Amino acid sequence: MDIAAVDRFEASRGRLASLAYRLLGSAADAEDAVQDTFLRWQAADRDQVEVPEAWLTKVVTNLCIDRLRSAQARHERTAGAWLPEPLLDGDPMLGPADTFEQRESVSLAVLTLLERLSPVERAAYVLREAFSYPHAEIAGILDISESASQQHVHRARRRVAAERRGGAEVDPASARRVVEEFLAAAMSGRTERLVALLTDDVTAVSDGAGLAKRLLRYTTRERVATYVRAGFKPTAAKRRLAGGSPAMHIALLNGSPAVVAVVEGRVVGAVAFDVTDGKVASLRGIAAADRLTRLNEAWQQHDHEAPVINAW
Incomplete structure (x- = not known):
């Protein structure tokens, strides 16, 4: 492959x-999909590709759809039985964050809700909400009609809005104060x-540190x-x-305030x-090591505020 193509x-x-990442909810899977797209790009007759960006977008989107369908067929990602991989704010994989819709589309809450959609609905929603593709282009990427694209996005928006807890943008400083108070109370x-x-x-939902066979769920305040x-x-x-006594930090993950437990620089x-409205509407506990790989890498590359609890 020539240097210009690379x-x-x-x-x-x-x-x-x-x-x-928005389509798969996993940084590792997203990286694999991008690498597979590169291999397709290598093998393609690039002289026949009129708009490389559109071609690459179509390939990576459909590779992700194939992965989602395959995982669902193997019952690996049944709705409500899976949590997305959290990313530290500032991670480039979080992508565009200029609008509320873009920020919302990559929140852990919405990524979890997107598991309830069909792969094509999910792709149409992400392309429209996060990347502002017109329906004509979405139709071309997904090989559907323009009216079908509109229907998929409308249906996805309706389902996400119906099930989204909260949904309004929250001032980060106010949310942080609530989490600090929550941690002190805990x-x-x-x-x-x-x-x-x-x-x-x-x-509340927890992966049980990867030790449970299914997610742990809790309802009611008590x-x-x-x-x-x-x-x-x-x-x-x-x-x-955990391999030691964790320090407790407060940070932003996918735009949401979070308590991050760290042992000797390693997120556990x-x-x-x-x-x-000044209260906690939902929380997600993630401690399975394979869901923290990229967060760990990012955490070790950046400076952080002092922990709110030095040793747990």
Whole structure:
């Protein structure tokens, strides 16, 4: 492959990766899809490619759709049984963040909800909401009619809006204060303080540090508060599992405030929050090592604020 063709692909790599991440919810899978796209680009008759950016977008999108269909066929990503991979704010794979719709489309809450859509609905929604593609171009990418593209996006928007908890943009400083107060309440051992910080319809989901066969789910303020209190209670067994006594940091993951547990510079777990009207509407606990790889890499490459808890 000539240098000009490689350069042309590399100029699109970041956009392709952020598109693939939104479609797949996994940084590792997104990187694989982008690499597969590069191999297709290598093998293509590039003289016949009129608009390389459009060609590459179509290839990576359809590779992602194939991956989603294959995973669903193997029951690896059934709706409600899977959590997306969290990324540290500033990660280039998060892609465009100029508008509320773009920021919303890469939030952990929306990435989780997108699992409920068909692969084609998900692709149409992402192309439209995050990358502002016109329906005519979406139709060409997905090999569907323009009216079908409009229907897919409309249906996806309706389902996401119906199930999205909160959904309004929250001031980061206000959300951080809520999470700081929440962490203090969790560490205090006073469950009633936690209950007061939760919305009436709060939900909590955890991957059980990768040890559980399925996601752990909790509803009602009392059950969520009990789960959180138990989860944040330090024990010797938890320290052994984490490889030490974690420091607790507050950071932004996919635009949402989160508590990040770190042992000697290594992220061992994260809890991301949705905050609405000054209360926690939902939280997601992610501690499976294979879901923290890219977050770990990014964490070690950047400076961070001092931890709010030095040793847990």
